[in-house]
Amino acid sequence: xxxxxxxxxxxxxxxxxxxxxxxxxxxxxxxxxxxxxxxxxxxxxxxxxxxxxxxxxxxxxxxxxxxxxxxxxxxxxxxxxxxxxxxxxxxxxxxxxxxxxxxxxxxxxxxxxxxxxxxxxxxxxxxxxxxxxxxxxxxxxxxxxxxxxxxxxxxxxxxxxxxxxxxxxxxxxxxxxxxxxxxxxxxxxxxxxxxxxxxxxxxxxxxxxxxxxxxxxxxxxxxxxxxxxxxxxxxxxxxxxxxxxxxxxxxxxxxxxxxxxxxxxxxxxxxxxxxxxxxxxxxxxxxxxxxxxxxxxxxxxxxxxxxxxxxxxxxxxxxxxxxxxxxxxxxxxxxxxxxxxxxxxxxxxxxxxxxxxxxxxxxxxxxxxxxxxxxxxxxxxxxxxxxxxxxxxxx
Numbered sequence: 223x224x225x226x227x228x229x230x231x232x233x234x235x236x237x238x239x240x241x242x243x244x245x246x247x248x249x250x251x252x253x254x255x256x257x258x259x260x261x262x263x264x265x266x267x268x269x270x271x272x273x274x275x276x277x278x279x280x281x282x283x284x285x286x287x288x289x290x291x292x293x294x295x296x297x298x299x300x301x302x303x304x305x306x307x308x309x310x311x312x313x314x315x316x317x318x319x320x321x322x323x324x325x326x327x328x329x330x331x332x333x334x335x336x337x338x339x340x341x342x343x344x345x346x347x348x349x350x351x352x353x354x355x356x357x358x359x360x361x362x363x364x365x366x367x368x369x370x371x372x373x374x375x376x377x378x379x380x381x382x383x384x385x386x387x388x389x390x391x392x393x394x395x396x397x398x399x400x401x402x403x404x405x406x407x408x409x410x411x412x413x414x415x416x417x418x419x420x421x422x423x424x425x426x427x428x429x430x431x432x433x434x435x436x437x438x439x440x441x442x443x444x445x446x447x448x449x450x451x452x453x454x455x456x457x458x459x460x461x462x463x464x465x466x467x468x469x470x471x472x473x474x475x476x477x478x479x480x481x482x483x484x485x486x487x488x489x490x491x492x493x494x495x496x497x498x499x500x501x502x503x504x505x506x507x508x509x510x511x512x513x514x515x516x517x518x519x520x521x522x523x524x525x526x527x528x529x530x531x532x533x534x535x536x537x538x539x540x541x542x543x544x545x546x547x548x549x550x551x552x553x554x555x556x557x558x559x560x561x562x563x564x565x566x567x568x569x570x571x572x573x574x575x576x577x578x579x580x581x582x583x584x585x586x587x588x589x590x591x592x593x594x595x596x597x598x599x600x601x602x603x604x605x606x607x608x609x610x611x612x613x614x615x616x617x
Contacts, residue, residue, distance in 0.1 A: 227509040227510065228506050228507060228509060228519070229282075229371075229372055229415055229506070229509060230279060230281050230282075230504055230505070230506050230507075231280060231281065231282055231283070231284055231459075231504065231505040231506075231507070232278075232280035232282070232283040232284070232308075232309070232312055232314060232503070232504050232505075233283075233284050233285075233483045233502075233503040233504070233505065234283065234284075234285050234305055234308060234486050234502065235286040235287070235288070235461035235483035235484065235485060235486060236286070236287070236288040236322070236461045236462070236464055236483075236484075236485035236486060236487070236488050237252055237266075237288065237289050237301045237304070237305075237485075237487045237488075238288055238290065238291040238324065238485070238487055238488040239252040239254060239289060239290045239291065239294070239297035239300050239301040239304075239487070240252070240253055240254070240290065240291045240292075240297050241253065241254045241255070241294050241296050241297050248489060249292075249488060249489060250291060250485075250487040250488045250489055251263070251264060251265050251487050251500075251528070252264070252265065252266060252301070252487040254296055254297050254300045260529065261531070262528075262530055262531040263528055263529055265486055265500060265526050265532075266304050266308070266486075266487070268526065268531035268532050269308060269486075269502060269532060270307075270308070270311060271531060271532075272502075272524060272531065272532040273308065273311045273312055274311065278312060278504060279313050280309075280312040280313065280314045280504055281314060281315060281316070281370060282309075282314050282315065282317070282318065282374075283305065283309040283312060283314040283316070283317050283318075284318055284319075284417075284419050284459060285302075285317070285318070285320070286319075286320060286322070286419060286420065286421050286459060286460050286461035286462070286483055287319070287320050287323070287324075287380070287420075287421035288322030288323065288324040288325060288421070288461060288462070288485075289302055289305070289322065289325055290324060290325060291324050292324060292331075293324065293325065293327035293328070293329075293331060293336075293339065295332055295339045298325060298339050298340070299339075299342075299343065302319065302344075302346060305317060305319065306345070316348075316349075316365075317345070317348075317349070318348050318365065318374065318376055318419060319346055319347045319348075320347055320377065320378060320379075320419050320421055321340060321347075321378050321379075321380040321421060322380060322462065323380050323383055323390060323393070323421065323422075323462070325339075325340055325380070326340070326383040326384050327339065327384065328383045328384045328387075328390040329390075336383065336384025337358075337384065341358065347376055348363070348365065348376065350365070353365060357376055357378060358378075360399065360402060361377065361378045361381040361395075361399050362375055362376060362377045362378065362399060362402075362403055363375075363376050364376075364406060364407070366413075370415070370509070371413045371415060371509060371512075371513075372413050372414070372415035372417065372507075373410070373415075373417075374417050374418075374419065375403065375407075375416075375417070375418040375419070376418075376419050376420075377395065377399075377403075377418055377419065377420040378420075379393035379394065379395060379420045379422040379438045380393060380421055380422070381394065381399075382394050382396075391435065391436060392422065392435060392436045392437060392438070392439055393420070393421060393422025393423075393436070393437065393438035393439065393441070393462075394438060394439040394440065395424075395438055395439070395441065395444050396440065397440070400440065400444060400447060404447055404453075407453050407454075408452065408453065412452070412453055412454025412455075413454065414454075414455075414509055414512040415457075415507050415509070415512050415517065416448070416453070416454040416455060416456045416457070416517070417456070417457050417458075417459060418444075418448065418456060418458045418459070419459050419460075420438065420458065420459075420460050421460060421461055421462050422436070422437060422438040422441070422460060422462050423437050423438060423441065423460050423462060423480075423482060424437070424438045424441030424442065424444050424445050424458055424460065424471070424480065425437065425441055425442055425445060425471055425472065425480065427463050427465065427467060427482060429465060429467075429497075430465060430493050430494050430497050431493050432463055432465060436462070442472065445458070445471040445472070445477065445478055445480070446473060448477075448478045449471065449473040449474060449476050449477040449478060450476070451476050455476065455512065455516040456478035456479070456517065457478060457479040457480075457505075457507075457517055458471070458478050458479070458480045458481065459481050459483060459505075460480070460481070460482055460483065461482070461483050463482050464485035464488055464490060464494060464498075465482060465484070465494060465497070465498055465541075466482055466483060466484035466498060466501050466503070466541040466542045467480075467481075467482040467542075468480075468481050468482075468521065468542065468546055468548060468585055468586065469585070470548075470551065470585070475551060478517075479517055479548050479549070481503075481521065483501070483503055484498060484499070484500060484501030484502075484503070484523070484541050484542070485501070486500055486501070486502055486526075488500070496539060497539060497541075498539070498540065498541035499525035499526060499527065499535070499539075499540050499541055500525065500526040501525050501526070501535075501541045501542060502523070502524050502526070502532060503521050503522065503523045503524075503542070504521070504522045505519060505521050506520055506521075506522070507519040508549075511549065512549075515549065516549065517549055518547075518548065518549025518550070518583045519547070519548060519583070520545055520546060520547045520548070520582065520583070521545070521546045521547075521548070522544060522545055523535055523541060523542040523543065523544060523545075523546070524544070525540045525541055543586055546585070546586045547581075547583040547584050547585065547586075547589070548583060548584075548585055549583035550580045550583040550584050550588070552580075554584065554588045554589075554591035554592035554594075554595060555591070555595045555599070557580060557581070557584070557592050558592050558596045558599060558600060558602075559599075560578055560580075561574060561578055561581070561592070561596060561602075562596060562599075562600035564577050564578065565596075565600075565602050
């Protein structure tokens, strides 16, 4: 595990704040009238406790959209202010949002201009007025930070909502936006870390009956563009699905890391609630390793339980584990071959990770595959506690 310089990104996605709802049909735990006597029954109040007691810190906070539910103007303002409040408690110097489908008044329930409520939000999507104007005009903008060696593309995948009716059913990035983005990125020397923030998923995410039609149209073209070697190494952060997931995009070895953030506050429908919980995330990107090996780091996640607050995820039904790595793309079986010689009859797993730090940057599914090959090929069993490895004779 690296102890060098890092970039920490907090992610608060899909709050779905509401003002009024029919009995039994509240879309989330988050209502603008804050009269919850127990803070552990409210994801925002409970998150404030988590941030202060851990304590947690972040360099920037990203909000991938759906601050409110069904374009509720009061809830939209409330949600954005709460995101900024949490950012302040985290010590984040930058807060950036992007538009979710629920943030747009696509049905023109409140105003003729479907975007009026969003454009009235202070410091949205960023506190730089010129960059915000570019975001509204070109459907994306690019932020740079030389001190932390990163750039951030903020993409509006909901840009066509409020126009023809069918567009509200999915996201989109059009050819003109892709051309302009390519031109802008290609004229710059890429930094160590490149992040794209959007709301809709750029490739299919249809687990748990989540549907296959609401993705970002031309999203794979976007991923192919970001996977071009001369544009740097990328992570795409999105929301929308309420189902946390960490993968690599289709393509070559430079394809982006794609992180689907869990929902911070939405009530999850029954099929989904058996597979995940509401989650809050902090991404840590290892700058030294990113410069040498491409985008690498890990994501810490906490799961919300009503009445208990934010807890370390427990088991496969909780969403992403408390710590999930990414960046090491070689064969888990080959890595198991490298690990096995470091294991004696009783070995502290932390010592193995210290000796072979590639382990720390395995996707959760690749970590599981490596454990499988350790046991099958080398007779090595990792205890569930994650602290001791036992080597037994092979049958």
